[in-house]
Structure formats: C-alpha cells, structure tokens
Amino acid sequence: MSQQEKERNVQAVPPKHVISDDTIEYVGILAKLDLSEQEREQAKEDMGRMLDYIDKLNALNTKDVEPMTHIFPLENVFREDRITNGDGRQAALKNAPVQKNGSFQVPKTVDDDRAARVKVSGQ
Amino acid sequence: MELTALTAAALAEKIQKKELTAKAAVQACLQQMRRLEPELNSFVTIDEKGALAQAEEVQQKIDAGELTGPLAGVPIALKDNLCTEGLRTTCSSRMLEQFTPGYTAEAVRRLQKAGMIILGKTNMDEFAMGSTTETSYFGATKNPWNLAHVPGGSSGGSCAAVAAEECFLALGSDTGGSIRQPSAFCGVTGIKPTYGTVSRYGLIAYGSSLDQIGPIARDVMDCALLLDVIAGWDAKDSTSIRQDGAGGMPPGGYGFAEALRAEEAAGMVKCLQGLRIGIPRDYFGQGLDPEVKTSVLAAAQTLACLGAEVEEFHLGLVDYAIPAYYVIACAEASSNLARFDGVKYGHRAAAYEGLHQMYKRTRSEGFGPEVKRRIMLGAFVLSSGYYDAYYLKALRTKALIKQEFDKAFARYDLLLGPTAPTTAPRLGESLADPIQMYLGDVYTVAVNLAGLPSMSLSCGIDPAGLPIGLQLIADCFGESRLLRAAYALEQTRTERRCPLAQTEQPGAEQTIFAPAGPSDAGSEPAERSE
Structure with a gap:
C-alpha cells in the first residue's frame, strides 16, 4: 500500500451520497460497462464522493437562469446535398475488428425465430 | 548552439536561407528522441520514416520556392488524439491501440499545407481525461525538468517533448486546462484559443462544447506563428467560427505573428500603455503555493512597469467552476465515447455471448x-431523474460564470493569475485521490466553460527546479491582446533551457525574470558554482 493510499484510508469518511447497488447496476447498463465486484465498490464510493462535491452547486441560486449549452449562438449549418468525399469503404473497413464480405461483422442481433417471423410478416 | 535549441521561427528562416535543411532539423529531433525517450516517454508513436520522407518532399518545395511560409520545414509533434491518415492514433488508450485513421484532422492538414513535418504522436492522459499524463495506457510521461515529477496533462507528452527539444512545436488540446497546465509544468508556452477558432474536425472528442486544439511552443512568437497556421473557419466543424468580420474577427486571417513583429519593430517601449489587467484576488487564496504566488505577482509587477494598469478585483463564482465543469465534461464524454463499441474500429473483446455482452x-x-x-x-x-438536478444545474452555473467574466472584461482587457496552484507534483501522487487532482484545475476550467482564449507562460522556477506558469485570459477573440502582453513579458525574461535538453555543457544561466530576481539557487552561473 502506497503512502497515498494509507493517507486516503485514514482520511476516509464515507460519502454522504450513498450509491446503491441498483443505481450502479443501472449506470453500468447506460454506460455499457461490465464492472468487477471490486470496480463496482470503488465506483460506488467514487461517484458518491464526486456527487458530494458537485452538491456545492446547490448553494448557487440559478432560478430564472437559462441553461447555457454553447457560448455562441449555434445555427444549423446547411450545404448542398452533394457527395464530396470519395468511396471510403476500404479505408473504413481497414480498422474493423471483424469483417465479412465487405461489411462489419457483429454478433447475431436477431434470433432465428424472430428473424423467421419478420420474414413471414414481410411477405 | 545546438540545432534543437533554435526557435521554430529561427529554424524556418535558416531553412529558407539554405543554411540548414528540413532533413537536418528532423534528424536532430530524432537524435534527441533516441537519447531521451527511453526515460521521458513523451511519444506514443515516432514516425521516423514518414518524417524523413516529408522532410525530403518539403525541402524540394522550399528549394523550388513553392513553400515560403514562416514555419515551412519545421518538425512538429501531435497529441495522439488528432487523427492522422495512415498513422496510428491511440488517444493513449487500449481501446485505440491499433487504430489507424482513414483521414487527417483539419488542424493537421493545415500544418501539412504550411510545409510542417509531423514527427509523431505524443502521449496523453487516456482520452484526455487527467491532469498528469499518468492515465495513459502506454505509461506515464516524465517531466523533463525533473524526471521524478509529472509533466502535467492531459497534453503532457506534447509539452514535455517541446521542453526537451524533441520537437520545435507541438499541438495539444484543451478541455479544462489540458494545454495550459502541462505548459506551466514543463516551462513552455501554450494557448487555448477562443472556442471555435481552430476546427475540431478530426480531434477525437472528449467534451465537445469545451474542446479546443491549440499551439505549444518554447516562446510566444512561435506560438503566434503556429496559431496563425491552424486557426480559421472550416465547413467540417459546425461550431467553427467564420472569419468574415462578424463576431470581431478580422477579415482575411488573424495575422497574430505579424502584429507581434510590428510591435517589435516599434521597439516595444511602453508597449502595454493603457492595457488594463485585472488580477482576480480569488485566484490567490487558499491552496496556492507561495512560490507560485510570488512568481506570478512579480510578473504582474513587470507588466505594470511596461505600462499596463494592473489592479486586483473580485471575480465571482470561482469555486463553482470545477463542479460545473466535471458535470458537463463527463456528460459529454459519456455521449462521445459511446461510439467505442467494438464494431467499426478499436478494441473488441475476444470472447462474448451476444451483442450486448460484446459491447x-x-x-x-x-x-x-x-x-x-x-x-x-x-x-x-444525464439519466432521467438526475438530469435537471445535475446537468441542467451545471449549464445554468456555466451561464452565471460567463456573466462573471463578462463583468470582468467590461473593466479589464486581460486577466492574470497562476495557471495551476502548484508546480508539477511527483509521479504517483495524484491518481489516488481524484477529487484532489480535479481541484488542481481550479484556475483553468472556467475559461473553457466561458469559451475564452487563454495562455500559459513560464514565469519562474521553484527551488526544486520546476517551472512556474502564469495564465493570461482575454475576452472571446482577444488572442492578439494575449499575445501582445505575453510577448512584452517574455522580452524581460532571460531564456532558460531545460537542462535535460542540453547535450552541450550549459553556460551561464540567469533568473527567468531579470528585474524581479528572487533568490534562486539554480540560477547561479555555472562558472561561479565551481
């Protein structure tokens, strides 16, 4: 254990925000992350501490303040619907983790039964 | 003097005058890398063959009189989140360890057009998330001034490489201080331009509403020259700002460097006359290292001597910038990084059952x-039930922070403060306590929230031999003002090279600010200490 870790453990006061197992499970689904038991516990604590810190914002009165996403007014940028780039198929496929017949290959996303039903209803 | 110690401007001039070749410049950089990289680790990828080939090609164009720009033939390093066609771009992540982009970032394309030579890709915190360059999948970069310390981050590799003279210039990106803080820690000069000044096309996104690409150099003139090359409107970035006169932009380009040269030609006498500089008292409170404070205030004194009106004032909401920043940046990151799903590029797990487990x-x-x-x-x-309480709250806070800066810029042309509360921490000290690390960004993040231009400039050396940086902040589109003040300040400073960069015996060194001259053991001339 490093000096920092020791100090950290001594200082450790549990965060005020208690993140439940359900919440961290839900965040894992949203963020598409598979956490180990240890990572999960660490994440609960880290997120709790971060939210404690972020609660600082509650001291600020933001009633009637419009949320600001960008500093400058953003307008839609339009252009003619004309192709300007070439055929990037080979270049794009070069980085494919798995490819087949000139396409990105992914695990089966629709099971055989459903695929069969879709085919039938489509006829 | 060694070739690598030249400024980019001086190097390019020598190349134009046929006193040096682009190839010799590249070879000097490669030589420096061979000597230093085993320990320093500023680079993830060194493109030796590519750089020599580019040098050949650029030299021909220079000889033919086709390339006459002020940075033609100058070797440059790129932060590894800038896409380069055919050259691996990793974001210092395992996720992109094998990723070779099919296109080049607009900022990089502009460098190539200007005849600059890309040496390779520099190390960074993974996906630019961090303040130390220790979160890199490829191992930490060391601070060239003291190898036991971090170079800062997230553009730590770029700043370390510039300081160690492995390159003459570098590009970094700044979402919450990622150019300015490592520039301060490595004793170099870096600019975070006004949001929208440099196209983000081809910059692997972290927090899109905050990200800006910017120059890193050893002096202000080089920084200005590089900014001239990369700045400008780009159809491929919808947030890029048009230079058509609207929004305070001069038509036909910025001409930052040209303005400095004009200043220089005029003698720089009392050149800051009438410039109003505000010092936010709130940037000098608790947590600020006394050495840093002394050094930054000495620089303020120098600016006053040069004719600027310098005064303290109260900048509100300083404590709210970090929590607002982390909510906004992380929200945008969670959305931006959703694209890394193992389908089209990047890492894919070896074993999985079904699509979701693969993701x-x-x-x-x-x-x-x-x-x-x-x-x-x-x-x-961003999840339902928390969106209003956290995300919208942070965006409202951002609006209020912007208002505070608006108030400040109604009274002042520039703001001056430290870039970071301390000099570079030791390796391994920061990651154990994330919140403590985030607090180190206290002076830099508000600038990104408000979209402002800001630059970090070296202003001293602490007793441990580590550089101290100051930060100048201007209102949107105020880059020339920033550069002018920084340039004037720099003229009062005696150049100090990073000792590690020197292959020849170092000569006499002096304190970095001639007039202020606080006691500094390391500044004793070498002859006297013998």
Whole structure:
C-alpha cells in the first residue's frame, strides 16, 4: 500500500451520497460497462464522493437562469446535398475488428425465430 | 548552439536561407528522441520514416520556392488524439491501440499545407481525461525538468517533448486546462484559443462544447506563428467560427505573428500603455503555493512597469467552476465515447455471448479506470431523474460564470493569475485521490466553460527546479491582446533551457525574470558554482 493510499484510508469518511447497488447496476447498463465486484465498490464510493462535491452547486441560486449549452449562438449549418468525399469503404473497413464480405461483422442481433417471423410478416 | 535549441521561427528562416535543411532539423529531433525517450516517454508513436520522407518532399518545395511560409520545414509533434491518415492514433488508450485513421484532422492538414513535418504522436492522459499524463495506457510521461515529477496533462507528452527539444512545436488540446497546465509544468508556452477558432474536425472528442486544439511552443512568437497556421473557419466543424468580420474577427486571417513583429519593430517601449489587467484576488487564496504566488505577482509587477494598469478585483463564482465543469465534461464524454463499441474500429473483446455482452466486455477491457469513472458519472448526471438536478444545474452555473467574466472584461482587457496552484507534483501522487487532482484545475476550467482564449507562460522556477506558469485570459477573440502582453513579458525574461535538453555543457544561466530576481539557487552561473 502506497503512502497515498494509507493517507486516503485514514482520511476516509464515507460519502454522504450513498450509491446503491441498483443505481450502479443501472449506470453500468447506460454506460455499457461490465464492472468487477471490486470496480463496482470503488465506483460506488467514487461517484458518491464526486456527487458530494458537485452538491456545492446547490448553494448557487440559478432560478430564472437559462441553461447555457454553447457560448455562441449555434445555427444549423446547411450545404448542398452533394457527395464530396470519395468511396471510403476500404479505408473504413481497414480498422474493423471483424469483417465479412465487405461489411462489419457483429454478433447475431436477431434470433432465428424472430428473424423467421419478420420474414413471414414481410411477405 | 545546438540545432534543437533554435526557435521554430529561427529554424524556418535558416531553412529558407539554405543554411540548414528540413532533413537536418528532423534528424536532430530524432537524435534527441533516441537519447531521451527511453526515460521521458513523451511519444506514443515516432514516425521516423514518414518524417524523413516529408522532410525530403518539403525541402524540394522550399528549394523550388513553392513553400515560403514562416514555419515551412519545421518538425512538429501531435497529441495522439488528432487523427492522422495512415498513422496510428491511440488517444493513449487500449481501446485505440491499433487504430489507424482513414483521414487527417483539419488542424493537421493545415500544418501539412504550411510545409510542417509531423514527427509523431505524443502521449496523453487516456482520452484526455487527467491532469498528469499518468492515465495513459502506454505509461506515464516524465517531466523533463525533473524526471521524478509529472509533466502535467492531459497534453503532457506534447509539452514535455517541446521542453526537451524533441520537437520545435507541438499541438495539444484543451478541455479544462489540458494545454495550459502541462505548459506551466514543463516551462513552455501554450494557448487555448477562443472556442471555435481552430476546427475540431478530426480531434477525437472528449467534451465537445469545451474542446479546443491549440499551439505549444518554447516562446510566444512561435506560438503566434503556429496559431496563425491552424486557426480559421472550416465547413467540417459546425461550431467553427467564420472569419468574415462578424463576431470581431478580422477579415482575411488573424495575422497574430505579424502584429507581434510590428510591435517589435516599434521597439516595444511602453508597449502595454493603457492595457488594463485585472488580477482576480480569488485566484490567490487558499491552496496556492507561495512560490507560485510570488512568481506570478512579480510578473504582474513587470507588466505594470511596461505600462499596463494592473489592479486586483473580485471575480465571482470561482469555486463553482470545477463542479460545473466535471458535470458537463463527463456528460459529454459519456455521449462521445459511446461510439467505442467494438464494431467499426478499436478494441473488441475476444470472447462474448451476444451483442450486448460484446459491447460491455469490449468497453470494460478497452477503457482505463479514469475514463470509466467519468463515463459513469456522465451517464448518471444525464439519466432521467438526475438530469435537471445535475446537468441542467451545471449549464445554468456555466451561464452565471460567463456573466462573471463578462463583468470582468467590461473593466479589464486581460486577466492574470497562476495557471495551476502548484508546480508539477511527483509521479504517483495524484491518481489516488481524484477529487484532489480535479481541484488542481481550479484556475483553468472556467475559461473553457466561458469559451475564452487563454495562455500559459513560464514565469519562474521553484527551488526544486520546476517551472512556474502564469495564465493570461482575454475576452472571446482577444488572442492578439494575449499575445501582445505575453510577448512584452517574455522580452524581460532571460531564456532558460531545460537542462535535460542540453547535450552541450550549459553556460551561464540567469533568473527567468531579470528585474524581479528572487533568490534562486539554480540560477547561479555555472562558472561561479565551481
């Protein structure tokens, strides 16, 4: 254990925000992350501490303040619907983790039964 | 003097005058890398063959009189989140360890057009998330001034490489201080331009509303020259700002460097006359290292001597910038990094059952702890039930912070403060306590929230031999003002090279600010200490 870790453990006061197992499970689904038991516990604590810190914002009165996403007014940028780039198929496929017949290959996303039903209803 | 110690401007001039070749410049950089990289680790990828080939090609164009720009033939390093066609771009992540982009970032394309030579890709915190360059999948970069310390981050590799003279210039990116803070820690000069000044096309996104690409150099003139090359409107970035006169932009380009040269020609006498500089008292409170404070205030004194009106004032909401920043940046990161799913590029887990497990395993293996931490926080603050309380609250806070800066810029042309509260921490000290690390960004993040231009400039050396940086902040589109003040300040400073960069015996060195001259053991001339 490093000096920092020791100090950290001594200082450790549990965060005020208690993140439940359900919440961290839900965040894992949203963020598409598979956490180990240890990572999960660490994440609960880290997120709790971060939210404690972020609660600082509650001291600020933001009633009637419009949320600001960008500093400058953003307008839609339009252009003619004309192709300007070439055929990037080979270049794009070069980085494919798995490819087949000139396409990105992914695990089966629709099971055989459903695929069969879709085919039938489509006829 | 060694070739690598030249400024980019001086090097390019020598190349134009046929006193040097682009190839010799590249070889000098490669030589320096061979000597220093085993320990320093500023680079993820060194493109030796590519750089020599570019040098050949650029030299021909220079000889033919086709390339006459002020940076033609100058070797440059790129932060590894800038896409380069055919050259691996990793974001210092396992996720992109094998990723070779099919296109080049607009900022990089502009460098190539200007005849600059790309040496390779520099190390960074994974996906630019961190303040130390220690979260890199490829190992930490060391601070060239003291190898036991971090170079800062997230553009730590770029700043270390410039300081160690492995390159003459570098590009970095700044979302919450990622150019300015490592510039301060490595004793170099870096600019975060006004949001929208440099196209983000081809910059692998972290927090899109905050990200800006910017120049890193050893002096202000080089920084200005590089900014001239990369700045400008680009149809491929919808947030890029048009230079058509609207929004205070001069038509036909910025001409930052040209303005400095004019200043220089005029003699720089009392050149800051009438410039109003505000010092936010709130940037000098608790947590600020006394050495840093002394050094930055000495620089303020120098600016006053040069004719600027310098005064203290109260800048509000300083304490709210970090929490607002982390909510916004993490929210945007969770959305931006959703694209790394193992389908089209990047890492894919070896074993999985079904699509969702493939996504989850791929991402869990591909991302490091800091990236996961931020993605999860971002997903949380954007989730239903918390969106208003956290995400919208942070955006409202951002609006108020912007108002505080508007008030300040009604009274002042520039703001001056430290870039970071301390000099570079030791390796391994920061990651154990993330919140403590985030607090180090206290002076830099507000600038990104408000979209302002800001630059970090070296202003001294602490007793441990580590550089101290000051930060100048201007109102939107105030880059020339920043550069003018920084340039004037720099003229009062005696150049100090990073000792590690020197292959020849170092000669006499002096304190970095001639007039202020606080006691500094390391500044004794070498002859006297013998």
